Amino acid sequence: IRSYYAAKAIIQESKNTSPKLLMRAFCPSLATNRDKLAQVLWVLNWVSVITGITLFSLGLFLKVEIEKRREVMSKEIDSVPNMLISVGLTACAINFLGGIICNDCVDTSKFLRWKLLMLPYIICTFFFTFCILLGALMCYIMRSDLEESLFWGLREAMLYYKDTDMPGRCYIKRTMDMLQMQFQCCGNGGYRDWFHIHSLPNELVIFRRLRSNVEGKYLIDGVPFSCCGLYSPRPCIQHHITNNSAHYNYDYQTEELNLNLRGCRQALLEYYTQIMHSIGLIVLVIWLFEVSVLIGVRYLQTAMENVLRQGDPDCESDGWLLENSIADTARYNFNIIKNLGKCYQVDDDPNIDVPSTSQQTQENVPIKQIPVAR
Amino acid sequence: MALMKVKFDLKKRVKLAQMLWLLYWFSVMSGVLVFSMGLFFKIELRKRSELMDNNESHFVPNVLIGVGVLACCLNAFGGKICYDSLDSTKFAKWKAIMKPFLVACLIFNFLLIVTAVLCFAMRIPLEFTLAEGLKNGMKYYKDTDTPGRCYMKRTLDLMQMEFRCCGNNNYKDWFEIQWVSNRYLDFGAKEVKDRISSNVDGKYLMDGVPFSCCNPSSPRPCIQQQITNNTAHYSYDHYTEDLNIWKRGCRDALVSYYGGMMNTIGILVLLVTILQIGVMIGLQYINTSLSTLVNPEDPESESEGWILEKTVKETFTDIMAKMKAMGKGNQVDEGTNEEAPAAS
Numbered sequence: 001i002r003s004y005y006a007a008k009a010i011i012q013e014s015k016n017t018s019p020k021l022l023m024r025a026f027c028p029s030l031a032t033n034r035d036k037l038a039q040v041l042w043v044l045n046w047v048s049v050i051t052g053i054t055l056f057s058l059g060l061f062l063k064v065e066i067e068k069r070r071e072v073m074s075k076e077i078d079s080v081p082n083m084l085i086s087v088g089l090t091a092c093a094i095n096f097l098g099g100i101i102c103n104d105c106v107d108t109s110k111f112l113r114w115k116l117l118m119l120p121y122i123i124c125t126f127f128f129t130f131c132i133l134l135g136a137l138m139c140y141i142m143r144s145d146l147e148e149s150l151f152w153g154l155r156e157a158m159l160y161y162k163d164t165d166m167p168g169r170c171y172i173k174r175t176m177d178m179l180q181m182q183f184q185c186c187g188n189g190g191y192r193d194w195f196h197i198h199s200l201p202n203e204l205v206i207f208r209r210l211r212s213n214v215e216g217k218y219l220i221d222g223v224p225f226s227c228c229g230l231y232s233p234r235p236c237i238q239h240h241i242t243n244n245s246a247h248y249n250y251d252y253q254t255e256e257l258n259l260n261l262r263g264c265r266q267a268l269l270e271y272y273t274q275i276m277h278s279i280g281l282i283v284l285v286i287w288l289f290e291v292s293v294l295i296g297v298r299y300l301q302t303a304m305e306n307v308l309r310q311g312d313p314d315c316e317s318d319g320w321l322l323e324n325s326i327a328d329t330a331r332y333n334f335n336i337i338k339n340l341g342k343c344y345q346v347d348d349d350p351n352i353d354v355p356s357t358s359q360q361t362q363e364n365v366p367i368k369q370i371p372v373a374r
Numbered sequence: 375m376a377l378m379k380v381k382f383d384l385k386k387r388v389k390l391a392q393m394l395w396l397l398y399w400f401s402v403m404s405g406v407l408v409f410s411m412g413l414f415f416k417i418e419l420r421k422r423s424e425l426m427d428n429n430e431s432h433f434v435p436n437v438l439i440g441v442g443v444l445a446c447c448l449n450a451f452g453g454k455i456c457y458d459s460l461d462s463t464k465f466a467k468w469k470a471i472m473k474p475f476l477v478a479c480l481i482f483n484f485l486l487i488v489t490a491v492l493c494f495a496m497r498i499p500l501e502f503t504l505a506e507g508l509k510n511g512m513k514y515y516k517d518t519d520t521p522g523r524c525y526m527k528r529t530l531d532l533m534q535m536e537f538r539c540c541g542n543n544n545y546k547d548w549f550e551i552q553w554v555s556n557r558y559l560d561f562g563a564k565e566v567k568d569r570i571s572s573n574v575d576g577k578y579l580m581d582g583v584p585f586s587c588c589n590p591s592s593p594r595p596c597i598q599q600q601i602t603n604n605t606a607h608y609s610y611d612h613y614t615e616d617l618n619i620w621k622r623g624c625r626d627a628l629v630s631y632y633g634g635m636m637n638t639i640g641i642l643v644l645l646v647t648i649l650q651i652g653v654m655i656g657l658q659y660i661n662t663s664l665s666t667l668v669n670p671e672d673p674e675s676e677s678e679g680w681i682l683e684k685t686v687k688e689t690f691t692d693i694m695a696k697m698k699a700m701g702k703g704n705q706v707d708e709g710t711n712e713e714a715p716a717a718s
Contacts, residue, residue, distance in 0.1 A: 164593035177590035181535055225588045225596040230528050233518035234558045236585040248560035 034303050038105040041296045045099035048293055051286045052091030055132075058279050059084025065275060069268065071175050074152035077145060080138050080276070084283070087135050091290070094125055098297060111304050118301045125294050132287045139280035146272055150265045154188045158197050161224070177226040185267040186227035186260040191241075193263075194223040223259060232257040295321065376680035382663040384674045390663075391459045394656040398453035401653055402446050404646045409442025411639050418635065424529050425628070427507035434489075434496045438639065441489050445646070448482060451475070452657060459660050462673050472661045479654045486647040493640035497633045504625050508542045515584070516555040531586035537631065539624035540587035545601075547623075552577040553584060583619055592617040655681055 063081035066073070101118065104110035157176050163169040180186055187193035221242045228236035237258055240246040252258075303319035322329050382390070416435035423430055455472070458464035511530055517523040534540055541547035559566050559578055570576050581602045588596035597618050600606040612618075663679035682689050 170593075173593070174590045181590070225585045225598070226590065228585045230531050233524075233527070233555070235554050238585070247558075248563075249558055 034300070034307070035106050037296065037300050037303070038102050041102040041105075041293065041300060042099055044293050044296065045095045045102055048095035048290060049092050049099065051289060052088050052093075052095055054088070055091055055135075055283065055286060056085055056088030058282065059086075059088055062275065062279060065272070069179070071172060072153045072157050072179065072264075072268070073146075073149045074156065075149050077142065077149060080135075080142050083135050083138060084279070087131055090128060091132070091286075094121075094128060095290075095293070097121065098125070098293070102297065102300065105300055105304055108304070108307060111308075115305070115308070118297075118304075122294065122298055122301060125290075125297075129287060129290050129294065132283060132290060136280050136283040136287060139276045139283065142276060143269070143273055147265070147269055150268055151188065154265055158188065158193060161197065177224060179264060179268075180224070180226035180260065183262075183264060183267040183271065184230065184260045185262045185264040186223060187263055188265050189263040190261065191223050191227055191259050194227070195221050227259045229257050229260050234258070376678075377682040377685060379678055379680045380659065380663075382659075382677050382679050387660070387663055387677070388460060390656065391456050391660060394653060394660065395453055395456040397649070397653050397656065398449050398456055401449040401646075401649055402453065404649060405442050405445030405449055407442075408445060408643060408646055409439055411642060412436070412438025412442055415635065415639060418632070422529075422533070422628070424526065425507045425511050425533060426503045427510055429507065430503050431499065434492050434636075437489055437492065438643075441486060441643075444482065445486075445650070448479065449650075449653070452479070452653060455657070456660065459664060462664070465664060469665070472657075476654065476658055476661070479650070479657070483647055483650050483654065486643060486650060490640045490643040490647065493636045493643060496636055497629065500632055501625070501629050504628050505542065508625055508628075512542065512547060512551055512553070515551070515553045518555065519557070531584060533624060533628075534584070534586040534620070537624060537627040538589075538620050539622045539627040540583060540620040541623055542625055543623040544621065545583050545587055545619055548583045548587070549579060549581050552579060554578060554580075587619040589617055589620055592619075594618070 059081045062084065063078070066077055066081065070076070098121070101114050101121070104114060157172050160166075160169045160172045161176055162173070164173050220239070222239040223241065225236070225238055228238060237247055237250065237255075241259070242252055244251055298321055299319040301319075302321075302323075306318055324332070412435045415438065416432060419426075419430055419432060419435065452475070455465075455468050455475070458468060511526055514520075514523040514526040515530055516527070518527050556578075561567065561570075566578065569578050569580065573579055580599070582599040583601065585596070585598055588598060597607055597610065597615075601619070602612055604611055658681055659679040662683075663677045666677045666679070667673075667675050684692065
């Protein structure tokens with residue numbers, strides 16, 4: 001170690017002599033690489049602020065879409081939109097800070113302000129990119145949750161379809177009708193679900209048309225008008241659907257266009273899956289972009305630190321991602337944490353006498369020197 | 375005596391030129407906006423051309439598209455002139471065409487005002503076209519097996535659901551036409567035979583409406599058959615029941631939809647006209663201020679700018695006199711030509 005320092009002192013002295021002027025003449029063109037990097041990163045950070053806003057608005061859009069059909073969902077699916085919203089806002093803040101830092105990196109004197117903050121900033125952003133990735137993955141796994149919520153929600157909505165005079169449920173009929181018309185679907189899994197539901201209000205039923213009198217309900221083989229298929233060549237048949245003789249020239253087993261055959265659960269699931277797949281794709285692209293910006297900032301940080309160490313702002317400096325290999329860096333960081341623990345133990349023990357304190361200084365020296373030797 | 379004379383020094387001229395350049399780019403955007411509104415209107419008319427009997431006039435959207443493109447070109451050109459006016463050498467090449475260009479701008483502004491008026495006035499022919507088209511559309515509702523008309527049922531159903539309307543004037547229009555195809559009528563049944571024989575044309579008429587007339591906000595399941603028969607349904611009085619089916623006629627709904635669209639477009643075109651008049655006045659100021667430099671060699675000298683060299687009345691009499699002189703000049707030429715051959 002001593003010889004290393006001696007060697008460094010010799011190099012410094014040689015730098016102080018005449019070749020310096022010559023180097024100055026060459027150096028400015030080499031130093032602009034760093035400036036260019038800082039400027040490019042500044043622009044990229046501002047673009048990232050916009051992508052952060054995009055993430056936020058995507059989360060907001062998804063939240064609004066889910067709220068619109070809240071009535072047919074049994075439980076609130078708010079984990080994914082909330083995640084996207086918070087990630088978007090955090091991305092804006094982080095990239096805004098990054099833009100300011102990169103702007104200041106062009107000038108070494110301004111960089112001194114941010115010197116201590118940059119490494120923690122990079123580490124935080126590195127962990128934050130994992131959050132973005134998690135957001136993208138959640139978009140793809142939300143499906144099963146949604147399917148279950150839709151199943152129970154639609155079932156309940158169909159049960160309450162007839163309760164247009166009960167407060168709190170009076171708009172379910174309208175919601176259900178609009179849903180079936182908009183998505184061209186009928187019932188939960190198919191139109192037969194309506195046969196099991198008692199859809200006429202009690203006071204309107206005067207004939208006891210029973211198929212099977214389960215729990216005193218009046219079950220009829222009819223569906224609401226909103227199940228009618230738009231592409232049917234004949235006027236809609238919504239009552240006595242399974243009774244071929246009730247209608248002229250009608251066979252309900254071959255008639256495909258009369259009613260909407262798709263179930264609303266299926267239709268809504270497909271709709272939301274499509275939205276979430278697109279959002280997931282966009283979030284993945286944004287994640288890649290953020291990672292590349294992070295790599296650029298890391299290069300800039302190490303280059304700036306090397307400039308400060310060399311003492312000559314006009315000369316080129318090296319930039320890197322990690323000084324040693326990943327295994328070495330991990331081992332080094334683990335050693336720091338281990339030695340930190342050791343340090344506190346030795347300091348706090350009052351029974352340790354002088355000989356062990358010299359041992360302590362010997363132990364301390366390697367710890368202190370390692371950061372400097374970096 | 376000039377109209378709205380203003381004194382200019384170099385700084386003021388430069389500021390005016392820069393502001394005007396910005397305004398010209400804004401006008402180019404507004405030209406693009408007018409173009410896209412015209413395109414949007416054209417597409418909306420095309421979407422429902424079946425309901426208008428394929429007879430609708432695309433005159434107004436075409437005019438909007440043309441005006442939008444013209445606005446873009448004129449404003450881009452004007453922006454280039456403004457940009458060059460900051461440099462006297464470059465501006466010299468534009469000096470000759472400034473006056474014709476300003477006259478062209480004036481004519482274009484008149485064209486914009488006419489377009490705006492057209493937008494507001496198009497409502498009336500549209501109403502007639504829609505009335506005719508909807509009547510025919512309803513007649514062809516049942517012809518789902520006739521090529522060329524097989525999608526009329528779907529179009530009408532979609533329209534009635536989207537615009538929340540029923541029939542032409544109101545739902546009773548459906549009572550007067552046969553909207554059930556003969557393929558699905560059992561001519562052996564007594565009820566069918568009674569209905570057919572009850573009217574002159576032999577049509578199967580009933581007091582029922584298609585399902586697309588149903589109102590989802592109704593508290594009871596939709597009653598679409600035997601609407602006028604109170605006894606056929608429990609607790610039902612068709613005079614007081616107003617949530618069952620849509621009460622509004624589709625002609626009304628469509629006219630108000632298109633009318634609203636055209637009103638918005640007309641107001642937008644008027645705003646664009648005001649902007650265009652503003653930039654035209656600005657360009658006139660630049661033109662006059664750069665041509666009345668006190669010391670033509672020194673770009674920093676003062677100058678004056680105005681909208682019209684003389685007052686409005688005098689300018690008008692000048693123009694009339696010029697036109698009369700042009701006319702008289704032709705007559706005198708003809709007179710001399712006649713004398714010369716006579717003399718020779």
